[in-house]
Amino acid sequence: xxxxxxxxxxxxxxxxxxxxxxxxxxxxxxxxxxxxxxxxxxxxxxxxxxxxxxxxxxxxxxxxxxxxxxxxxxxxxxxxxxxxxxxxxxxxxxxxxxxxxxxxxxxxxxxxxxxxxxxxxxxxxxxxxxxxxxxxxxxxxxxxxxxxxxxxxxxxxxxxxxxxxxxxxxxxxxxxxxxxxxxxxxxxxxxxxxxxxxxxxxxxxxxxxxxxxxxxxxxxxxxxxxxxxxxxxxxxxxxxxxxxxxxxxxxxxxxxxx
Amino acid sequence: xxxxxxxxxxxxxxxxxxxxxxxxxxxxxxxxxxxxxxxxxxxxxxxxxxxxxxxxxxxxxxxxxxxxxxxxxxxxxxxxxxxxxxxxxxxxxxxxxxxxxxxxxxxxxxxxxxxxxxxxxxxxxxxxxxxxxxxxxxxxxxxxxxxxxxxxxxxxxxxxxxxxxxxxxxxxxxxxxxxxxxxxxxxxxxxxxxxxxxxxxxxxxxxxxxxxxxxxxxxxxxxxxxxxxxxxxxxxxxxxxxxxxxxxxxxxxxxxxxxxxxxxxxxxxxxxxxxxxxxxxxxxxxxxxxxxxxxxxxxxxxxxxxxxxxxxxxxxxxxxxxxxxxxxxxxxxxxxxxxxxxxxxxxxxxxxxxxxxxxxxxxx
Numbered sequence: 001x002x003x004x005x006x007x008x009x010x011x012x013x014x015x016x017x018x019x020x021x022x023x024x025x026x027x028x029x030x031x032x033x034x035x036x037x038x039x040x041x042x043x044x045x046x047x048x049x050x051x052x053x054x055x056x057x058x059x060x061x062x063x064x065x066x067x068x069x070x071x072x073x074x075x076x077x078x079x080x081x082x083x084x085x086x087x088x089x090x091x092x093x094x095x096x097x098x099x100x101x102x103x104x105x106x107x108x109x110x111x112x113x114x115x116x117x118x119x120x121x122x123x124x125x126x127x128x129x130x131x132x133x134x135x136x137x138x139x140x141x142x143x144x145x146x147x148x149x150x151x152x153x154x155x156x157x158x159x160x161x162x163x164x165x166x167x168x169x170x171x172x173x174x175x176x177x178x179x180x181x182x183x184x185x186x187x188x189x190x191x192x193x194x195x196x197x198x199x200x201x202x203x204x205x206x207x208x209x210x211x212x213x214x215x216x217x218x219x220x221x222x223x224x225x226x227x228x229x230x231x232x233x234x235x236x237x238x239x240x241x242x243x244x245x246x247x248x249x250x251x252x253x254x255x256x257x258x
Numbered sequence: 259x260x261x262x263x264x265x266x267x268x269x270x271x272x273x274x275x276x277x278x279x280x281x282x283x284x285x286x287x288x289x290x291x292x293x294x295x296x297x298x299x300x301x302x303x304x305x306x307x308x309x310x311x312x313x314x315x316x317x318x319x320x321x322x323x324x325x326x327x328x329x330x331x332x333x334x335x336x337x338x339x340x341x342x343x344x345x346x347x348x349x350x351x352x353x354x355x356x357x358x359x360x361x362x363x364x365x366x367x368x369x370x371x372x373x374x375x376x377x378x379x380x381x382x383x384x385x386x387x388x389x390x391x392x393x394x395x396x397x398x399x400x401x402x403x404x405x406x407x408x409x410x411x412x413x414x415x416x417x418x419x420x421x422x423x424x425x426x427x428x429x430x431x432x433x434x435x436x437x438x439x440x441x442x443x444x445x446x447x448x449x450x451x452x453x454x455x456x457x458x459x460x461x462x463x464x465x466x467x468x469x470x471x472x473x474x475x476x477x478x479x480x481x482x483x484x485x486x487x488x489x490x491x492x493x494x495x496x497x498x499x500x501x502x503x504x505x506x507x508x509x510x511x512x513x514x515x516x517x518x519x520x521x522x523x524x525x526x527x528x529x530x531x532x533x534x535x536x537x538x539x540x541x542x543x544x545x546x547x548x549x550x551x552x553x554x555x556x557x558x559x560x561x562x563x564x565x566x567x568x569x570x571x572x573x574x575x576x577x578x579x580x581x582x583x584x585x586x587x588x589x590x591x592x593x594x595x596x597x598x599x600x601x602x603x604x605x606x607x608x609x610x611x612x613x614x615x616x617x618x619x620x621x622x
Contacts, residue, residue, distance in 0.1 A: 067521050093527040104522035108540050117536060118526035170526060 016079065018043045018174055018205050019064060024073035026059060033059050034070070035229035041174070046206045048216040048237075051226035052252060057209045060226070061176045064207075065096045078173060094122065097167030101179040103159040105151035111138070111162050112147045115169045123170065130169070137165040141195050157188025161195055168199075175199065177208040211256060217241065225249045316594075326584040339588040340595045343579040347595075350415020350570040356407060360418040363395040367421060375610055377617060411487045415570030417599070419489070423561040423571070424603075427496040428554050434497065435504025436543070440534065442509055453505070460502035466563050468495040473567040492564045500557040507549045511542035544618050551611040555604045572596060 019041040026034040033056045041047060049057045062068040064075060066082060066089045075082040077092045106114050115134035119125040125133075138144040141161040151159055160180060167175060177196070181189040193215050200206060200219045210216070216223050217237045224234040225248075233240070233249045241257075244250045276285060288298040319334025322341055329336035340347065349357045370391045373379050399418065402408035414422075441453035460468070472495040473488065480486065515538055523533040543550075562573040570578070576596045580589050 065525055067524060090527055090529070093525060096525070098521075098525040100518060100522065102518055104516075104518035106519065106522070106537055108544070118528070121532050121536065122527040166526070 015043055017041055018045070018078060019207075020074070020076040021060075021064075022074040022076075024060070024063065024070055024075065026056075026063060026068065026070045026072075033229050034063070037073070037229075037231060039224075039231065041205060041207060043173075044203045044205055045221050046200055046204075046219055047208070047222050047224060048220040049207065049209045049224045049226055050211060050213070050216070050252070050256075051232075054228075055226040056229045057226045058178050061098075061178060061207055061209055064174075064176060065093050065098055067098075094170060095173045097170060097172035097175045099160070099163050099167055099175065099177045099180050101182050103151070103156070103163045103183075105159055105163055105166070107151050110148055110150055111143075111154075114151070114162065115166045118166070118170045134165070134169055137168045138162070140168070140198070141165045142191075155188060156184045157191045160184065160188075160192045164192075164195055164199070174205045174207070177206065177210065179209050179211070181210065181212055213241070213257060225252060227252070329588070335591050336588045337591055337595075339579060339585045339591050343582075343585070346416070346579060347572065347575050348416045350419065350575045351413045352415065352418075353407070353409060353413070356401075356409060359398045359401070359406070359409075360414075360416075363398045364418055364421065366391050366395055367425065375613070377614075411489050414489065416575045417572045419564075419569065420561050420572045422489070423493055423496055423564065424558045426493055427500060427561070428557055430497045431500035431557065432504055432550075432554075434501035436508050436539065438501060438505035439508035439512060442505065443512060457502045457505050460499060461506075465495070465499045465560050466566055468499050469563055469566050471495075488567060488569060492567060492569055496557065496561065499560075500553060503553045504550060507546050507553060508542065510549075511546035512538065514545055515542055544615075547611055547615050547618075551608055555607055558603055558607065559600060572599060 017040040019039070021037055021039040024034050024037040024039075025032070035056075037060060049060070051057050059068055063070045064077065064082070070082075078095055080088050080092055082088060082092055105111075106117070109117065112131060112134050115137065116127065116130040119130040119133065120127060135144060135147065138147055141164055143158055143161050143165070146154060146158060146162075151162070154162065164175075164180075180196070181192050184192065189212070193212060196206070196208070196215070197219055208215070208220075220237050222234055223237050223240040225232045225240070225244075225246075227248050233244065233246050235243075235245075240249075241253065244253055276282060287294075289295045314334070316335045319332060320337055321329050321332050321334060322337045324332075324336075324338050326336075326338065326342075329338055345354070345357060349360050352360055370388055373384060373387075397403070398406070399414060400409065400411070438453050438457060441449045442457065444450050444453070469492055472491040476491055476494075477486070519537055519541070520533065523537045528536065562571055564571050565574045573596055576592050579585055580587075580592055585592075
């Protein structure tokens with residue numbers, strides 16, 4: 001992964017941010033898992049979030065599509081504020097795609113049916129059109145020949161690529177990745193990261209929680225380090241890895257880059 | 259270097275006689291240890307003592323169509339108690355000359371069931387066929403139009419009554435049970451409390467008391483003049499009872515579904531109803547096919563309890579033939595016959611469920 005993708009500075013200024021997070025707090029009972037997060041994600045920006053387990057990084061992105069509820073602060077996705085309003089939640093979920101660590105494919109449906117489910121039932125797209133789109137995305141992730149199989153018959157790497165294609169079928173504006181390669185055997189990690197890099201090249205806004213630092217270096221516009229519910233540090237990959245500012249960041253980097 | 263010895267050539271060497279074939283199977287499965295050998299011998303002895311005399315009694319010495327005097331003189335089974343009373347056993351008090359009507363109804367039902375066995379036939383037209391079939395069955399039984407003599411539901415009995423209570427009971431109880439299971443898991447407190455109350459109250463009483471209550475207490479709650487017929491009341495009791503048990507079994511299945519499934523469905527934008535219908539319930543219901551079918555088989559047999567409210571199901575009609583002095587004392591034959599009927603019904607249900615399980619596991 002030695003390709004350096006150009007980081008376009010013009011994405012920074014003109015339009016409103018894709019995602020705005022202001023003073024976000026969340027508690028799991030008494031545990032203060034997110035302690036005042038402020039974050040702007042511009043359109044077409046790619047952010048990698050890293051940090052030790054328990055730091056709240058997964059919780060943060062799961063708040064963005066309401067898989068977790070925040071108790072204080074604001075989350076605004078593409079101008080829509082995320083509240084208890086069901087309509088808003090549904091609108092936001094239609095624009096935000098998510099890829100999970102454990103794939104979460106639907107085991108009782110074929111690969112194609114996994115992909116067409118959302119478009120048919122949520123976007124009300126006719127079956128034939130949805131299937132054509134599904135085959136297009138399956139080809140994009142290089143797995144079209146498995147279309148009629150069931151998830152249980154695929155390897156981990158194949159399943160994760162299907163999961164990515166499934167999210168893409170809904171034409172989201174943002175893709176969230178929650179440790180997408182952490183549950184994969186090492187030889188399958190590359191095939192998934194390659195798909196994610198292709199996605200990046202096409203200009204998708206991405207927030208990726210991962211430990212794959214090579215990916216961060218080659219694709220991210222910003223790398224954020226989270227610890228104990230706060231964003232400790234955030235910088236361009238070059239600055240982040242060469243000149244970490246905080247002690248905790250340095251400690252974490254020394255542990256994972258060996 | 260190839261030194262293949264002729265003696266080891268697989269084509270000429272045959273396995274020892276006693277290790278393959280029937281002898282081999284017997285040796286491996288029946289006589290492989292002292293304990294198993296003793297058990298096998300004991301079982302053979304037991305079967306030898308029981309089966310030939312039974313065959314002798316049931317088939318060799320039996321009389322199938324003779325009169326009751328000839329039966330008493332004979333030593334074998336008297337199947338005449340069944341054959342001579344077959345119309346009453348099968349149709350109860352339904353008017354004798356109109357009995358072709360429940361017969362045709364049952365033929366329609368069995369045809370529909372036969373088609374429904376094969377999932378390939380589960381199309382919209384089958385659904386319409388079922389609606390039309392059930393409707394015509396009701397018309398045939400009730401009569402009153404198309405020149406059919408009206409027959410009051412109090413006269414319905416025997417096998418059609420058992421099948422009616424079972425088919426409607428089970429098909430209505432299942433969706434109700436699923437709704438209750440979902441209600442019990444609901445985040446809305448009222449829904450959850452009501453579901454729990456229902457399930458626990460119903461599970462706390464025997465079906466027989468529910469039938470009794472439906473017959474005696476229920477009418478007290480109905481407004482003046484509204485009179486639900488007995489069969490409807492019995493039907494309601496069976497549905498409400500079975501639904502509570504189905505609910506708990508389905509709840510177990512729901513608990514087996516990983517949270518990630520809910521999350522993936524949510525992240526795609528599916529609402530509660532679609533998530534349940536497309537993702538969660540298909541997986542959960544598939545897992546609980548074995549215990550669900552157990553409950554349905556039990557419910558089928560429990561229809562015999564309606565004797566308590568003086569409805570003549572097939573068990574009661576069979577029993578009634580024995581109170582006739584002519585046929586008194588031939589209870590063995592009568593009850594064996596009814597047992598075979600129930601066995602056929604229950605076995606075909608469990609057979610279908612095994613078939614369904616096999617088909618569904620082929621995929622995901």
